[in-house]
Structures are given as C-alpha cells and as structure tokens.
Amino acid sequence: MHMPPWFWYTVITLVSWGVVGLLQKLSTNYISAESSLVWLVVGFLLLQPFFYPGAAVFHYSRWNLAWALLSGVLNALGAWALFIAMKSGGKASIVAPVTALYPLVVIVLVPFILHESITRLQIAGVISALIAVVLLSV
Amino acid sequence: MALKETLRARWFWYSVLCILSWGGWALLSKLGSREIPPETMQFLFTLGAVPVGLAVWAGRSFKLEKSPKGITFAVLNGVLAGIGGLTLFAAYHTNGNTALITSASALYPMVTVILAVLILRERIRPIQMLGLVFAAVAIVIFSF
Numbered sequence: 001m002h003m004p005p006w007f008w009y010t011v012i013t014l015v016s017w018g019v020v021g022l023l024q025k026l027s028t029n030y031i032s033a034e035s036s037l038v039w040l041v042v043g044f045l046l047l048q049p050f051f052y053p054g055a056a057v058f059h060y061s062r063w064n065l066a067w068a069l070l071s072g073v074l075n076a077l078g079a080w081a082l083f084i085a086m087k088s089g090g091k092a093s094i095v096a097p098v099t100a101l102y103p104l105v106v107i108v109l110v111p112f113i114l115h116e117s118i119t120r121l122q123i124a125g126v127i128s129a130l131i132a133v134v135l136l137s138v
Numbered sequence: 139m140a141l142k143e144t145l146r147a148r149w150f151w152y153s154v155l156c157i158l159s160w161g162g163w164a165l166l167s168k169l170g171s172r173e174i175p176p177e178t179m180q181f182l183f184t185l186g187a188v189p190v191g192l193a194v195w196a197g198r199s200f201k202l203e204k205s206p207k208g209i210t211f212a213v214l215n216g217v218l219a220g221i222g223g224l225t226l227f228a229a230y231h232t233n234g235n236t237a238l239i240t241s242a243s244a245l246y247p248m249v250t251v252i253l254a255v256l257i258l259r260e261r262i263r264p265i266q267m268l269g270l271v272f273a274a275v276a277i278v279i280f281s282f
Contacts, residue, residue, distance in 0.1 A: 003281055006234030009225040010242045016222035018249020022257065023215045025250075030208025034194050038202060039209050041191030043216015044184040051181040051224075060174050068170035068179050071163045072186020078159030080194055081152045090149025098153050100247065105161020106168075106240045113165070118237055125279030128272045129241040135269030136247040 033083040041076065078102070096137040101130060164240045171230035179227040180220060222246075242280050248273040 027036045057065070078099075085095045107126060110116050118126070144150050170179055195202070229239045248270060254260040262270075 004234055005232040006229035006239050007242075007281055009229035009232070010239055012225040013222040013229065013243045014246050014249055016218045016225070017243070017246035018253060020215050020219045020222065021247060021250030022253045023211045023218070025254070025258075027208050027211035027215060030205035031203040031212065032198075034198055035202040035208070036212040036215070038191050038195045038198075039212030040216040040219060041184075041187050043213040043218075044187060044220045046213070046217055047220040048181060048184055051177040051184075053178040053181055057178060057182075060178075064170045064173045065182065067166040068174055068182035069186040071166040071170060071179075072183035072188075073190060074159040074163040074166065074186075075183070076187040076190035078156045078163060080190060081156040081159060085149040085152035085156060088148040088152065090147070090153060095149060095153050099156045099160070100244060102157045102160035102164065103237070103240045103244045105157060106164045107237045109161070109165060110236045114168070114236055116236055118235055121279055121282070122235070122238055125276045126237060126241045128279065129245055129276035132269045132272035132276055133244055133247055135265050135272060136251050138265055138269075 033086070034080075037076070037079055037083065040079075093138055097134040100133040100137045103130065165236075167227060168230045168236045168240075171227050172233075176224050176227035176231055179231075180224045183223060183227075184220070238280055242277065245273050245276065 024036065027039075031039075082095065082099055085099070086092055103126075167179065167183070170182070174182070226239070226243050229243070230236065251262065251266050251270065255262050
C-alpha cells in the first residue's frame with residue numbers, strides 16, 4: 001500500500017504525544033500543571049544541543065524564522081491558557097474536548113493562506129478525526 | 139441563559155485563547171517548515187517556548203514543587219513532546235496536505251487512551267471506544 005510521505009512522521013508524533021498525555025496525568029499527580037509546564041520546557045531544552053543549527057540559521061528568510069519562533073510562543077501560551085481554563089472553573093470534560101478542536105482553525109485558514117485543497121473523502125477523514133478527538137477527550 | 143453564562147465565564151475565553159494559540163502554532167509551524175528543516179524548526183520553537191515557561195515560573199514567584207517523580211515525568215514529557223514536534227515539522231516539511239497532517243497529529247489522545255488502559259489499567263468507557271472507531275476510520279482514510 002502506498003502511504004503519503006508525511007504519514008509515518010505523523011505516526012511517530014501520535015505515539016510520542018500519546019505517551020506525553022499519559023505522563024502528563026502521572027506528573028500532575030505529584031506537581032501542579034504550571035510546574036509541569038516549566039519542567040516540560042526544561043525537557044525541550046535538553047534536546048537543543050542535538051538540533052543546534054549554527055550559522056546556517058541566518059540563511060533562512062526572516063519571516064520563516066519569525067514563524068518558527070512564534071510557533072513556540074503560541075504552543076506554550078495555548079498550554080498555559082488550557083491550565084487557566086481548567087483552574088477557573090472549566091470542567092475538564094468540557095475544556096479538553098473543546099480545545100482539542102484546534103485543527104479547525106487550521107482547516108478554515110489553510111485554503112486562504114496556502115491555497116491547498118482536499119478531496120471529499122479526505123474531508124470525511126478530517127470530520128472523523130475531529131469527532132474522534134472530542135469523544136476521546138470527554 | 140446558559141449560553142449567556144458561558145460567554146461570561148473566564149474558563150470559556152481561556153479555552154478560546156487555547157484553540158486560537160494552538161491553531162496558530164500549527165499554521166505557523168507549517169509556514170516555517172516550507173523552508174526550514176525540522177531540526178532547526180524544533181530548535182527555534184523551543185527558543186519561542188522559553189519566555190512563556192519563564193513567565194509561568196515567575197507567576198509562581200519562581201517557586202516549584204520539589205517532587206522528584208513529578209519533575210522526572212514532566213522533563214521526560216518535554217523530551218518526548220520535542221521528538222513528536224520534530225517529526226510533525228518533518229511531516230509539514232514533506233509538503234503534504236496541511237489540514238490532513240494537522241488533523242491526523244491531533245489524534246494523539248487515541249494513543250493516551252489505549253496506554254491508560256494497558257498501563258494504568260483504566261477502564262475504557264463506551265464513548266472513548268466510539269472515539270477510537272472514528273480515529274481508526276480517519277487514519278485509514280488519511281493513509282490513502
């Protein structure tokens with residue numbers, strides 16, 4: 001069976017983030033969600049020596065460098081907002097499935113920004129995936 | 139009435155902020171990955187996450203609980219989340235369809251639910267079972 005090239009990369013993402021979800025449950029049994037976020041960033045930093053790009057980084061366009069940095073800001077900001085939502089009275093059974101719908105933002109904006117389109121079958125797949133994350137996070 | 143109350147609730151607007159932030163993160167990850175290779179994307183991503191980590195730490199007056207177990211799990215979380223991030227950047231870098239890659243990678247709660255059953259011996263609820271069925275359908279469609 002021919003798989004698209006991105007498929008196996010995404011499977012590795014799924015498995016590692018799936019384990020992260022489990023460890024998140026375990027870590028927050030011992031420390032607060034905020035402490036967990038701070039130590040998570042420490043975990044990111046441990047990987048930095050392996051990914052250090054050296055002077056090569058200056059060859060990329062300024063915009064793309066800005067997007068990469070800002071993606072890190074937004075990812076951590078999203079996690080922080082999630083913790084505050086839960087702390088300020090949001091039920092986990094509502095907040096978790098609602099926030100899992102973040103791909104919707106991408107799906108809505110991508111046709112305008114990147115001019116990509118998807119087939120009807122793929123739309124069915126996207127809808128299945130969104131229903132799945134909501135049901136799995138409830 | 140319930141809608142009015144929800145619109146006034148703090149948790150609701152923080153949930154909206156979370157969705158918009160993560161949507162923005164995925165979209166910007168794709169935009170950067172068109173040119174920048176995954177390793178460098180992950181390096182820069184981390185540089186972006188550090189100030190938020192520092193702000194959260196400062197918000198707790200630079201005090202964190204000292205539970206070795208909790209800290210070990212959380213640091214390990216960072217390492218694994220970083221590896222997952224790296225392969226997500228790699229997926230975007232292949233020029234595959236952004237909506238499909240983002241939807242597929244968002245299915246990770248599926249793995250968490252399966253592991254919670256296998257390792258933590260948690261019981262799977264019927265609604266989660268149904269979720270796994272939808273996830274399986276999505277993955278089969280995406281693999282074409």
